[in-house]
Amino acid sequence: MGPTRFIFLFSVVNTISSYLLMKHLQGVSNVVITDLLEDGFGDHPFYHCVVAEVPSEQQSNNGPVVIGFAMYYFTYDPWIGKLLYLEDFFVMEMYRNIGIGSEILKLLSDMAFNTRCNSMHFVVAEGNQKSIDFYKRRGAADITHDEGWRLFKINKSSLFKMSSGTIE
């Protein structure tokens, strides 16, 4: 990887990392910058990114270069087919309301079409009405509400118990 590419990727994961810090001030992430680099840009990427950058002629030495991102990957539903799953989506506060989010979502829609995806899925925190309104204006449906789908997790310690035969 050349130095320019590295600086760019570092800028991307640094933006993701700042966003995580902001979003979860009270917690400690399992994921560090080196994981984000390896997991997204290593030999077997587990996610992809669309990024919004400040045009080079408007960049200052101190300002951010990457000011927004969407993290996505492809999933599958045997009933629907290929899906584009939007994992996370963020535009820095001072760059909002000028259409960057819409532009990113347009790019993702183009990508969904070009990769023959039949739907885009994502989760939103129920208290985040601003985001819910943003997506609903673009045709999003709340399938937890409409179809009763609930998201579950089994954490690492319970997986370990199953794997080791402690729970059957």
Next chain:
Amino acid sequence: MGPTRFIFLFSVVNTISSYLLMKHLQGVSNVVITDLLEDGFGDHPFYHCVVAEVPSEQQSNNGPVVIGFAMYYFTYDPWIGKLLYLEDFFVMEMYRNIGIGSEILKLLSDMAFNTRCNSMHFVVAEGNQKSIDFYKRRGAADITHDEGWRLFKINKSSLFKMSSGTIE
């Protein structure tokens, strides 16, 4: 692909397909058997399967060979890291309550560990209390209830509107 492998894969996707028919009797799937074959076992698989088979010495000519499956893939959360996402999980009615589901879930837990996943995620329909109890006994937490995460979708026609600039 050799004929034995093809017959086996056909048996797998046939089981998935029968399950889909049973689950959604009222609907028409976008996905047909040839899609399931291509999407799961082509050059770029979008899902993986664990299958439960009747041992060869107990197979009859008319009985099913593949009697259960779990469909899964890997996803990513920038806060948690790699996730094993359990998309669908099914054991034929007459083969239930003899531990096949537990065995499949144990295999998936082993796989999650070996691939350094920090959690297993999945959705369950809120009316499916039997499945919810099955997962909760194994340590599952309802993060729609506990953390307020709601699942949304944007369907193909709305993606097209965004892609073509009709919605901004």
